[in-house]
Amino acid sequence: MEIITIDTKVYSLRAIFGTAYVFLDNYYIFLDNFEDGKIQVKIKSKKENEDLEKIIDEFKNELINASLRLKISEENKKIREIIVTSALYGRVEAPRINDPKGICKTWEESHSQVKINDPKGICKTWEEINSNDNVHKAVNNEILKEKNSEYCKMFKCDGDKN
Amino acid sequence: MSIEIDKINGNKVGFFRFKKLNDFYLLANEIFFIKLSETDFQNFLNGTLDKEGDIYKDLASKGFIKDKIDVKKLTRLYRTKNNFLLKKGVSLHIIIITKRCNHLCVYCQAGSPELQKDIYDMKEDVAQKTVDLIFQSPNKNITIEFQGGEPLINFKTIKFIIEYAKEKNKKLNKNLNFSLVTNLSLMTEEIYDYFLESKVNLCTSLDGPKHVHDKNRPFLNPIGSYEIVSGWIKKMKKKEVDPSVKKIGALPTLTKYSLEHIKEVIDEYIKYDLRVIHLRQLSFLGNSFGDEKREEFGYSPEEFIFYWKKGMDYIIEKNKKGIDIRERGVMIMLEKIFKEQGNAFLDLRSPCGAGTGQLAYFYNGDVYSCDEGRMTGNDLFLLGNVFKNNYEDITECPKEKALITASTLENFSCDECVYKPYCGICPVLNYTLYNNLFPNIKMTDRCKLHTAMLDYIFLKIEDREVLEIFKKWIR
Amino acid sequence: MEIKINKNIYKKESLKKTIQVYESLAKIDFLEESNFFIVKIDDINEEVKDIIQDEFCNYLLFESGKCL
Numbered sequence: 001m002e003i004i005t006i007d008t009k010v011y012s013l014r015a016i017f018g019t020a021y022v023f024l025d026n027y028y029i030f031l032d033n034f035e036d037g038k039i040q041v042k043i044k045s046k047k048e049n050e051d052l053e054k055i056i057d058e059f060k061n062e063l064i065n066a067s068l069r070l071k072i073s074e075e076n077k078k079i080r081e082i083i084v085t086s087a088l089y090g091r092v093e094a095p096r097i098n099d100p101k102g103i104c105k106t107w108e109e110s111h112s113q114v115k116i117n118d119p120k121g122i123c124k125t126w127e128e129i130n131s132n133d134n135v136h137k138a139v140n141n142e143i144l145k146e147k148n149s150e151y152c153k154m155f156k157c158d159g160d161k162n
Numbered sequence: 163m164s165i166e167i168d169k170i171n172g173n174k175v176g177f178f179r180f181k182k183l184n185d186f187y188l189l190a191n192e193i194f195f196i197k198l199s200e201t202d203f204q205n206f207l208n209g210t211l212d213k214e215g216d217i218y219k220d221l222a223s224k225g226f227i228k229d230k231i232d233v234k235k236l237t238r239l240y241r242t243k244n245n246f247l248l249k250k251g252v253s254l255h256i257i258i259i260t261k262r263c264n265h266l267c268v269y270c271q272a273g274s275p276e277l278q279k280d281i282y283d284m285k286e287d288v289a290q291k292t293v294d295l296i297f298q299s300p301n302k303n304i305t306i307e308f309q310g311g312e313p314l315i316n317f318k319t320i321k322f323i324i325e326y327a328k329e330k331n332k333k334l335n336k337n338l339n340f341s342l343v344t345n346l347s348l349m350t351e352e353i354y355d356y357f358l359e360s361k362v363n364l365c366t367s368l369d370g371p372k373h374v375h376d377k378n379r380p381f382l383n384p385i386g387s388y389e390i391v392s393g394w395i396k397k398m399k400k401k402e403v404d405p406s407v408k409k410i411g412a413l414p415t416l417t418k419y420s421l422e423h424i425k426e427v428i429d430e431y432i433k434y435d436l437r438v439i440h441l442r443q444l445s446f447l448g449n450s451f452g453d454e455k456r457e458e459f460g461y462s463p464e465e466f467i468f469y470w471k472k473g474m475d476y477i478i479e480k481n482k483k484g485i486d487i488r489e490r491g492v493m494i495m496l497e498k499i500f501k502e503q504g505n506a507f508l509d510l511r512s513p514c515g516a517g518t519g520q521l522a523y524f525y526n527g528d529v530y531s532c533d534e535g536r537m538t539g540n541d542l543f544l545l546g547n548v549f550k551n552n553y554e555d556i557t558e559c560p561k562e563k564a565l566i567t568a569s570t571l572e573n574f575s576c577d578e579c580v581y582k583p584y585c586g587i588c589p590v591l592n593y594t595l596y597n598n599l600f601p602n603i604k605m606t607d608r609c610k611l612h613t614a615m616l617d618y619i620f621l622k623i624e625d626r627e628v629l630e631i632f633k634k635w636i637r
Numbered sequence: 638m639e640i641k642i643n644k645n646i647y648k649k650e651s652l653k654k655t656i657q658v659y660e661s662l663a664k665i666d667f668l669e670e671s672n673f674f675i676v677k678i679d680d681i682n683e684e685v686k687d688i689i690q691d692e693f694c695n696y697l698l699f700e701s702g703k704c705l
Contacts, residue, residue: 018578025604068170068180080177084192088248
């Protein structure tokens with residue numbers, strides 16, 4: 001049996017497990033806490049008289065690979081979700097309705113050529129006034145005045161939601 | 163070279179999976195793949211590649227450089243590659259028209275009962291209900307495939323189904339196709355003419371030259387199976403000069419003995435101008451395949467991989483000499499790697515085709531998730547019955563949902579594997595062999611085999627001549 | 638036979654599932670302490686007595702990894 005000590009501040013438990021999976025077919029692997037934040041990985045071959053030195057190196061290399069995979073996956077989670085969701089759900093089209101008299105049109109669709117003369121910006125929405133970038137901060141500033149609001153409890157009221 | 167994770171530029175590096183193959187790194191995302199030297203790989207991770215260089219431009223065009231990702235393009239390509247997820251309804255309907263068979267193939271999962279008992283044949287009332295259920299599928303493409311036992315034992319019901327389906331289709335106007343898998347021992351000129359007229363695709367078993375084929379497939383007739391099969395293949399090949407005649411297909415089943423003669427098996431296919439051969443591992447499904455048989459005819463995945471590579475090397479050698487012979491498993495993987503639309507082969511997709519792409523209708527009306535599901539010999543993968551359930555009951559039952567979950571690669575460590583876009587899981591095999599719908603995938607025979615096949619492909623395409631041969635296969 | 642399993646690494650649900658899988662090969666039970674599960678394996682099937690501990694731990698590792 002060989003023992004490797006791994007610092008979980010450097011390699012996460014998830015990376016250690018992911019690495020261990022690769023070796024379960026041919027080796028027995030047992031994990032134990034060693035000191036604070038360190039894990040002992042005990043490796044034993046399923047074959048008799050196998051030299052484990054080489055496998056220790058392979059385990060360490062695979063640990064680096066596993067950590068890289070986790071990092072890449074985490075850094076790109078959102079973009080992957082956007083692509084897959086758009087690809088599979090963005091495909092769904094509204095059914096086409098045969099409507100020659102335009103009965104099903106909304107008011108806006110029927111009056112899209114109408115321009116409203118609004119120099120004082122009375123018809124602007126709250127969001128248009130505050131602009132997209134500042135909407136969130138604006139909401140925060142308003143609601144911060146109510147310290148016990150649900151919003152404050154959710155986002156801990158430091159004025160910025162990430 | 164050791165990867166330096168703390169130097170990775172998270173703003174530059176897009177999503178990829180990877181593997182070190184010999185002296186290069188293979189990277190793949192859901193759509194593209196790329197090969198990088200060790201140095202280029204580290205530079206890519208650090209975000210220090212020369213932006214004017216070809217490697218950077220190649221990475222950027224394929225979605226590997228995060229701040230150069232063309233989201234619209236990748237979305238469109240992802241949708242194209244996974245178009246099968248958007249298509250509604252089962253398209254492949256396998257009808258086990260009889261359980262009876264006149265062969266005693268050493269590897270048979272079907273477990274043939276006595277020939278005299280026609281209780282194992284599908285009757286007309288069951289056949290009618292089966293076709294009615296098949297046409298409840300919303301898919302505009304319907305393929306009805308006849309299997310057995312030996313289907314020609316129950317030819318009269320095959321004919322009934324073909325005629326009834328064609329009649330129903332006059333109103334429904336689907337793209338209706340038929341195919342049949344047969345050992346050809348009961349084929350006659352009359353039956354063959356009927357299949358030609360009805361445009362039925364035919365596929366037979368040809369395990370190799372006579373000594374291999376007859377050893378694997380003992381036949382009750384003293385003539386021997388090989389003489390009959392080879393005779394019919396020659397006859398059918400003569401008819402194929404007419405371009406409207408569909409080509410006969412053939413499949414070998416590879417036992418230990420077959421593998422030891424793999425080159426002769428391939429030569430047999432070349433001899434009969436059968437351009438495509440599928441070198442498949444024996445699947446140990448069914449209670450007719452006990453430990454003794456496995457010992458005698460079976461092999462480990464490592465043994466199979468050794469002979470498979472030998473077979474593939476031989477096939478490539480033949481291609482280099484101008485002989486067109488192709489391996490079907492590799493063709494499917496090549497389409498998934500190189501073609502924009504990929505390949506929706508039911509065994510190599512996520513989720514697999516069980517209950518979504520195919521259904522298997524047993525002679526007694528029972529409906530199973532897939533061909534493998536009916537071969538287990540128990541009702542684990544039984545989804546319903548043509549007399550008791552409609553299409554929706556069968557395709558939306560809890561078992562079916564479990565199968566979908568158990569074959570979705572994102573639910574396994576497959577999601578970390580560089581070969582994920584080209585691979586698939588069989589939950590029926592997993593449950594039958596490992597007693598677990600969610601086993602440690604890396605330890606399964608199928609994973610070992612697919613990994614070996616894909617390693618082979620990506621290493622071989624380093625040779626430009628082999629790359630051209632492979633591209634010709636999928637043109 | 639006794640195995641000390643660290644609770645910070647291996648999960649209780651995974652341990653229960655593993656015990657279920659191996660129950661036909663031995664009598665397996667566990668006690669819960671503050672940092673460990675103490676797994677006791679008795680009445681072991683003769684054919685597997687040399688490997689059951691290692692195989693049990695491998696399976697437990699596999700099941701625990703699913704939860705991460």
